[in-house]
Amino acid sequence: MMWNKEMECMPRDELTKLQSERLVKIVKYTYDNVKYYHDRMDAAGVKPSDIKGIEDISKLPFMTKQDLRDYYPTGTFAAPMSDIVRFHASSGTTGKPIVAGYTQHDLECWSEGVARCLSAYGLTNKDIVQVAYGYGLFTGGLGAHDGATKVGCSVLPASSGNTAKQLLLMKDLGVTALCCTPSYALFLAESLHKSEDFSLKDMKLKAGVFGAEPWSENMRAELEEKLGIKAYDIYGLTEVSGPGVGGECEYQDGTHLWEDMFYPEIIDPVTLQPLPHGAQGELVFTTLTKEGMPVIRYRTRDLTSLNYEPCKCGRTAVRMNKIMGRTDDMLIIRGVNVFPTQIESVIMEFPECNGQYMITVDRVNNTDTFQLDLELRPECYGDSVGQMNALNKAIVGRIASVIGIKCDVKIVEPGSIERSAGKAKHVIDKRKL
Ligand code: ADP
Ligand code: ZN
Numbered sequence: 001m002m003w004n005k006e007m008e009c010m011p012r013d014e015l016t017k018l019q020s021e022r023l024v025k026i027v028k029y030t031y032d033n034v035k036y037y038h039d040r041m042d043a044a045g046v047k048p049s050d051i052k053g054i055e056d057i058s059k060l061p062f063m064t065k066q067d068l069r070d071y072y073p074t075g076t077f078a079a080p081m082s083d084i085v086r087f088h089a090s091s092g093t094t095g096k097p098i099v100a101g102y103t104q105h106d107l108e109c110w111s112e113g114v115a116r117c118l119s120a121y122g123l124t125n126k127d128i129v130q131v132a133y134g135y136g137l138f139t140g141g142l143g144a145h146d147g148a149t150k151v152g153c154s155v156l157p158a159s160s161g162n163t164a165k166q167l168l169l170m171k172d173l174g175v176t177a178l179c180c181t182p183s184y185a186l187f188l189a190e191s192l193h194k195s196e197d198f199s200l201k202d203m204k205l206k207a208g209v210f211g212a213e214p215w216s217e218n219m220r221a222e223l224e225e226k227l228g229i230k231a232y233d234i235y236g237l238t239e240v241s242g243p244g245v246g247g248e249c250e251y252q253d254g255t256h257l258w259e260d261m262f263y264p265e266i267i268d269p270v271t272l273q274p275l276p277h278g279a280q281g282e283l284v285f286t287t288l289t290k291e292g293m294p295v296i297r298y299r300t301r302d303l304t305s306l307n308y309e310p311c312k313c314g315r316t317a318v319r320m321n322k323i324m325g326r327t328d329d330m331l332i333i334r335g336v337n338v339f340p341t342q343i344e345s346v347i348m349e350f351p352e353c354n355g356q357y358m359i360t361v362d363r364v365n366n367t368d369t370f371q372l373d374l375e376l377r378p379e380c381y382g383d384s385v386g387q388m389n390a391l392n393k394a395i396v397g398r399i400a401s402v403i404g405i406k407c408d409v410k411i412v413e414p415g416s417i418e419r420s421a422g423k424a425k426h427v428i429d430k431r432k433l
Pocket of ligand 1 (some may be wrong): 237
């Protein structure tokens, strides 16, 4: 199903024309209204009149998370406060939070993006949608909520946490779609399977709308099996708007980005040069329709690649491959680059693992230590010492072959790794403490 066929399937030449018109407009708008953009463009020697189309985008300077922090809280807003109708803020684990401001039109565009995603997942006004992303400053809850309301779904604003109540309402209301982080979905699935009060056959779930953190294809298979659903990826970030910057279609083969509103580029994070189509690098966005807090060439730090091949679904919007992680999630262990998503992907190859893991890195005698705590499915945990040792060895070997270094695998009791109702934490890097 398509929410906005005209935009989602627009021929590429027409789309380029639309993007060009919108870029010219937004560059002038930000130059005229935001001192930050004015100063940055002057320093780079670019005037709005130099930007005649989307092909000129590389003349514009990049914007970083640090810039948004430096101009905290509202220094990069382009609309007057009287037009701002909503704020959100990103978590700001590493300093000041980033505040985003939205006009009524921005909220419309945002929910349009989410509505396109939900429709692509096959959801309609006949669906009952449980939003178990956190409501509040985090964009997940209200973002999914507004999009689902736009589609006409019956929305259950459950927010995150209180797992027993989530399962009760899921069953009693006949919820058909669950929106939350993949880690919380895993936790809900585990709780459902453990529960004496509910079972999967009581549920009417058919779709999962999972995002806000990276998750592997192997995790998708696990969630689909445990919840009896099709699990779809939804992507977004506060600086650009929130969830719904893009979503998968029924083919689950890449996240279509809504390019008429959010223009993506892939750059080399070191040289900052744009990379050719298909290459992996850092994702950069320019918002083409935002009024409140537009961003121009915003460096997301997310590492991925883009696929411009036509999709079987008929949408022309580019597809983004699964995100490997953020540049700042990358661990360098004994000189080797390691992403938690690589570890997740390996452990989910082992049917004994339940998907819960924690990586602990430390430095002892000038050498990095790399420990991986792993939980098994409860029914596998009690296996014989011989079986456990063999499994341990197999996982160590598989990780070494995928990432090139050995880790110490420690099998821990099921339930002992802390669960998250929002974004999961998978790494403790004691070298930084
Ligand atoms: P914070 O920066 O505080 O985490 P956000 O909630 O805006 O704030 O998080 C956006 C980030 O979450 C993205 O830049 C990306 O790293 C991650 N993210 C969001 N959706 C996905 C997804 N579907 N797959 C992988 N990562 C995602
Ligand atoms: Zn498609």
